[in-house]
Amino acid sequence: MYEIDINLPQKSYPIMIKNGLMDHMGEEIKKIYKHKKIALITDKNVEKLYGKKIIADLGKNGFEIKMIVINPGEQSKSLDVLANIYDELLNFGITRGDLVIAFGGGVVGDLTGFATATLLRGIPFIQIPTSLLAQIDSSVGGKVAVNLPKGKNLVGNFYHPKAVFIDPELLKTLDKRFLHDGMAEVIKYGCIKDKDLFYRLLKLNSEEELFDHIEEIIYQCCKIKKEVVEKDELDTGERMLLNFGHTLGHAIEKYFNYEWYTHGEAVAIGMYHITKKSEVMGITKRGTADLIKEILKKYGLSYILPKMDQRKNIETIGLDKKNKGKDINLILLKEIGESFIKQMDRENIDAYIGRENDDEEC
Ligand SMILES: NC(=O)c1ccc[n+]([C@@H]2O[C@H](COP(=O)([O-])OP(=O)(O)OC[C@H]3O[C@@H](n4cnc5c(N)ncnc54)[C@H](O)[C@@H]3O)[C@@H](O)[C@H]2O)c1
Incomplete structure (x- = not known):
């Protein structure tokens, strides 16, 4: 396992990198989160490939899960999808003591990060990036955002996750074009x-x-x-x-x-x-x-x-x-x-x- 700590004046958090990390994600999350409720945000492609597995693993570790699945692609980084996520999180009864997981590429990460930065003035979140771009770039460094019709990432903030868990083996299912990207x-x-x-x-x-x-x-x-x-x-x-x-x-x-x-x-x-x-x-x-x-x-x-x-x-x-x-x-x-x-x-x-x-x- 490779581990890196990001140390900032207001916040420190670990990045863990290991092939096969997905197999014991529940245990890892248990080490840093003591409550029960978790909302997991992902996109349809990632859900289809890994949804059941991650839900089963988190469930096995005693967590109560709500999964929110968005359409894949940049169009989902919008104010409309964001409003829908706020709604679903509130319907789940999320509080500032609970946890949200961003499980997907940079789109899911940026959108989830922005939703958690702003809803209830901040809910803790974890990044489990699944695309190469998200694993080496967008999940680290705290930039979160959604797009406006006038341009990309125009509404955003700096909001860091509680931890970043990277399993490079997930990249084996990534489309070649996104791997090259x-x-x-x-x-x-x-x-x-x-x-x-x-x-x-x-x-x-x-x-x-x-x-x-x-x-x-x-x-x-x-x-x-x-x-x-x-x-x-x-x-x-x-x-x-x-x-x-x-x-x-x-x-x-x-x-x-x-x-x-x-x-x-x-x-x-x-x-x-x-x-x-x-x-x-x-x-x-x-x-x-x-x-x-x-x-x-x-x-x-x-x-x-x-x-x-x-x-x-x-x-x-x-x-x-x-x-x-x-x-x-x-x-x-x-x-x-x-x-x-x-x-x-x-x-x-x-x-x-x-x-x-x-x-x-x-
Ligand atoms: N926050 C930052 O610092 C930062 C930095 C760079 C880019 N970004 C943002 O990241 C976004 C792009 O991220 P991206 O390239 O990950 O795009 P993406 O999230 O759209 O993912 C690319 C595609 O790969 C699919 N996918 C993801 N993981 C998969 C897996 N393991 N197996 C199979 N398919 C998988 C997704 O469903 C999607 O279709 C842009 O919105 C960009 O603005 C943010």
């Missing part, structure tokens, strides 16, 4: 902070080999996230490094209405493209963009920037909630494993995001 964020950690992780990933030759090392890879990613979040919980400094590839990535996702590219796919293109530009400018060590291209191809991710209206992109980037005033914080690499924040005037962003004549077509 999560790998984009794993690669990102390597790019910004961990050269060894990057080169280890580059050496793996099959999905089987990836799964042989997945426990340790998840541990490594969560450790990086811990370090960054502990230094900058509220995302005003070092935590922004986690946005490497995201400025352009978000613009790509939005441009195609969140229908064509997954988050990870868009971030992958963003990481490669921004590095290619900064390399030409002499900011990044030569050869870095090619290394990123090689690793993206290996994990089934595209690096090719689609044709987009540049003006629209700049507008989208300007609206990103991470920007302050006229300034944009762009994350660049010095080389693999070393990143920094470059603050620039929004008007200068053009040089970093446009297509070049030699860019491959898609």
